[in-house]
Amino acid sequence: MPPVLELKGITKRFPGVLANDHIDLTLNEGEILALLGENGAGKSTLMNILYGLYQPDEGEVFIRGEKITIHSPIDAIRAGIGMVHQHFMLIPVFTVTENIMLGAESVRMGDFLDRPAAAARIREISSRYGLEVDPNAYVRDLPVGVQQRVEIIKLLYREANILIFDEPTAVLTPQEADELFVIMRELARQGKSIIFITHKLREVLDVADRIMVIRRGAVVGETVPAQADRQTLAAMMVGREVRLEVEKRIARAGDVVLEVHDLVVTDAQKQITVDGVSFDVRAGEILGVAGVQGNGQTELVEAVTGLRQPVSGSIRLLGQDVTRATPREIIELGTAHVPEDRQRDGLVLSFPVAENIVLCTYYKPPFARGVQLQREIIYETANRLIADFDIRTPSASTTVGSLSGGNQQKVIIAREFSRPIHLLVASQPTRGLDVGSIEYIHQRIVQKRDEGCAVLLVSPELDEVMELSDRIAVMYRGKIVAIVPAESATKSYIGLLMAGVSPEQAGAPQEGERIVESTF
């Protein structure tokens, strides 16, 4: 029997880059194929070709042995190909049924929507594949994991046989991700074929039947989970050996640098998003804040860095009250901030690398004399940091907007790490970066800690928090539900806390290890 899907010699060129270089791919019935590769390796291009968004320059697509051309997503859907996008394509104010019907409406008596019939089919699909969802619920009321289920049902409703999942776990808690994997296996068992795009090694080993690794547009290897481990996969993906575990010594915590007491912060809509949070961070330790995105971490970081005025509570930095201090006062006290959204807050994309490097210090000697900028010193410094931090850029006068994400982040790291600091606030420091960049940035953060800097690390990536932190604070709905020493924290325990299970029910690893204040 011919494979469900076969790609032969797919090649796609963009000006100056070969995005896909003669890629061959086969997908069998009931199989989960993981497509593994770094950002920019060409995974998305390949999938966009399959989904009809791009036309290949060369190569052929076969569905069950039959050659087809896909000109548009409509052709793709007709050929039974469906895609769960990283960003959901749902309308929040519509119900589940309405969202699923959209574009494939069942009608009766001319133009009237047949909601009951559609709802019945949705119930049938959800019970058949174990995709629990209430067809009458409004999408805006559903948790992210359930919204993703709606997306999957949407594809099944359109009778897709080949399902493409594009980085599906990026928005999920570990538990939600596990549930998704159960669903994926069930879909495969019932004969659906799945392409699973990701750069997370653990997930690939958990769920895939077969793994294909892509690097710089070409297939560099194929394997099965039984014969692979994270180390070999990472090496295939990056093209050299990568240290996945961060090497770090036991923290030698010093004096308290940052003290946050009973902090209450509201968001732009005046909703309380940080609700009575207290913690401290000491010199030479990393406090990691774990939590699903949107549980108040953003506002907490903004309050600590002076970008948002707290409603009540206090923040003390090196013994000084900075609750109402301006961002500049806090920077001048020795705070570095790696912001959550580097392009929105951390960089001026239309400015050259050099000007971004002095973004927080341009007004001080030696970069300015009086009001005059010292262009030569700025560029000398930039060139030195470009070398020190291995920023890949043609020159210091290249605009930051034309660099890759990893190099943009390195510009921020270079700027924030190169001045004398006591506190480092790093918010999602490796968001959207590839394995190589992540390794580098992790090493730099640990290095800062070892130099005696207090580090507040905020990340929705539980792996990252667990690997780097000395203590882990879990945030849920604006509160810190527990602060746990990293060595006694397990992934499932933290995951349950992140999902809102109370520490008692989550079953603290051992009595006395769930410590609400510092252990040091």
Next chain:
Amino acid sequence: MSKPENKPDVGKVFLEEVTRPPVNERVRGWQRVGRVLLVPALAVVTGLLLGAVLIILTSESVWEAFRVSLGSGLVTAWNTIVQAYTALFTGALGDPVRIVQAFQSGDALEIRRALNPIPESLVNATPYIFAGLAVALGFRSGLFNIGVEGQLFMGAAAATYVGYAVKGLPGFIHMPLAFLAGALGGAVWGFIPGWLKAKTGGHEVINTIMMNWIAFRLTEWLLGGPMTRPGSGGLPISPMIEKTAEIPQFFPAPIRFHLGFFIALGMAWLVHWLLFKTTWGFDLRTVGANPNAARYAGMNITRNIILAMTLSGALAGMAGANQILAVNRSMALGLSPGYGFDSIALALLGNSTPVGVILSSLLFGALRNGATRMELLRIPNDIVSIIQALILVFVAAPAIIRTIYRVKVPKEAEEAVFVGSWGGGNK
């Protein structure tokens, strides 16, 4: 799920387009100059070509000739265009034949008349430079100052008042004083919408438009009332300014070329220095390019918005003061043929850089000046306005020009070379 708050607003996108560097940083030297000028130059050519079509279509003699025969129609059309553009050219830069004849005749007045077009073009360009700088400074600071015209009127009124009401000062004090009064008048008119934007979030585009109307009516009232010329019977015109307040002209009549042109060049240098060489300019540009990053870096957004609008208003006020003190010598309502509005276009044409503003001001000044000569051929002055408008359409939408002339955009290709992961090593 979508995050609507991250969606940039249309104004922001527009401003980014306006201040985007036209070519890749790595291209240097003459090649860079060529690339920067390519699209504006093609836009000018295209504007003139389309203008030619309009001249033909609006010319009665061409229509009549076509009624006679196709051949005579084509000949007449060709002649009309040649005549029109010859007039435009000689009106803007001078007629070589006439210059030679003037020198042969040795008549000093005739020589000055023959040489006048170039200095007159510079006189025409001067208010454009001031006003263009005002808009460019706003663009660079992320603000769309549409109120330059109103600020120009307020500046002119202030300069006029100091020019005629203050008496007995020596020229080297009186003239600068009147000029600065003009700058101050414009600055106040820019400060108000700046303050409103910074403190209340009121959008500067709407507020500056409204401030324009207030300025027009206010100056009208002033000129008809408190500032009216004695004996004018309530006509909206001010008294003549004192001799001591005049910006000196360098040559005898009819050449009006004056010191204001050099003041304008000086201001262009000053704006360049401020924007690109000082910490203040760094603040302004950062707030303009990415206010979130500016806040993150500890800059004071409120203060910078107010500062940018005030400085922009001051430059606009100088445009008004310049016209009063150097050219008109008294204020009437016909003070500006729309310098403030044209300057928006100008700043766009000049990519919001001081040098670009100077170059496009010279172009506009020359076009305006040449248009006067074209009018003598009974070609309406409006045609020049239309040509200017067409040039701007093509500049503002470079995609059109690129499509017409198949100019390749090397941007993507060049970027792709150095975009890519560093973890895997672009060895």
